[in-house]
Amino acid sequence: MYCCCKWNLAFRAAVIVLNPNDSLIDLKTEREKLSFSTREESLTSMHSCQWIPRRCSSSPEEHTMYNVAFIAHGYGGLVFTDLLMQRKWEVMNKVLSVAFIDSMHNIQHQARNDPQIQWWIQKHCREWVSNNKPLGKAMGSLVKVNCPTVSAGTEKYSLAPSYCLRSIFKYLNRTLKAKATTAITRSPIRTRSTKSKKVGK
Incomplete structure (x- = not known):
């Protein structure tokens, strides 16, 4: 791809x-x-x-069934959230995770009446914000329904994407591995004992 x-x-x-x-x-x-x-x-x-x-x-x-991950900067975060609102189930089923960078989305406004979307945002998204704290340092959020927020490692909005891109790809890679592990543990494992039980019946 x-x-x-x-x-x-x-x-x-x-x-x-x-x-x-x-x-x-x-x-x-x-x-x-x-x-x-x-x-x-x-x-x-x-x-x-x-x-x-x-x-x-x-x-x-x-080939086209791959999971998709988004990196949304600034207004792109608002646009992605609008896509999530418009195509709720498609996005929830296809999008693995989302990395926001200084996003302009507003979950309390855009998804105030939809607890499922609020839950999905909290579980599958993370935001990097321009700040003077070290890269990846957890930031407090006043918005309870927002996703986890961390520092982008710079105060400059224009430099935030380049500063935190490596951190973002590490995050996306972890979510991919977690999904793969979950898929393996959920898949039924056929053992000799289960086979013999069926034969005994």
């Missing part, structure tokens, strides 16, 4: 370009990338075919 962003003073936009046709991996190219002999042996054993499906992208449909 490739992301191309265009910026100007009056309008900010981001375009995501998907490539759902790219669903196979060339074994020859993959062999060159891998350095471990065990992995190379496993690929060599598959000499009967030249292509293997990409993990989590073996078809155009699967």
Whole structure:
């Protein structure tokens, strides 16, 4: 998935370009990338075919089912919250997490009558705000329904995105790992004892 962003003073936009046709991996190219002999042996054993499906992208449909994460700066936070209000269930099911930077959204105003959205914002979002405190330092919030807020590591609004970007990607990576762990623990594990119980019945 490739992301191309265009910026100007009056309008900010981001375009995501998907490539759902790219669903196979060339074994020859993959062999060159891998350095471990065990992995190379496993690929060599598959000499009967030249292509293997990409993990989590073996078809155009699967390719577009990835979870999405947003980084919303300034007015972008208000726009994202509006999207959440307009497409509530789609956003809640597809968006993994959101990193706000000096966001202009107002949960008490935009979602004052929707406790589900308030809960989702608290659970899946974090905001970095321009402040003279060290990067990532927790900030107190007067708004009870807002998401956790931390310092961007700078007082300058224009520098906040570059200052906290690494911290944001660490946060997004943690949420991705947490989701993957939850998915594994929730999936049923078939054991020999459960199989024998079924046979005994």
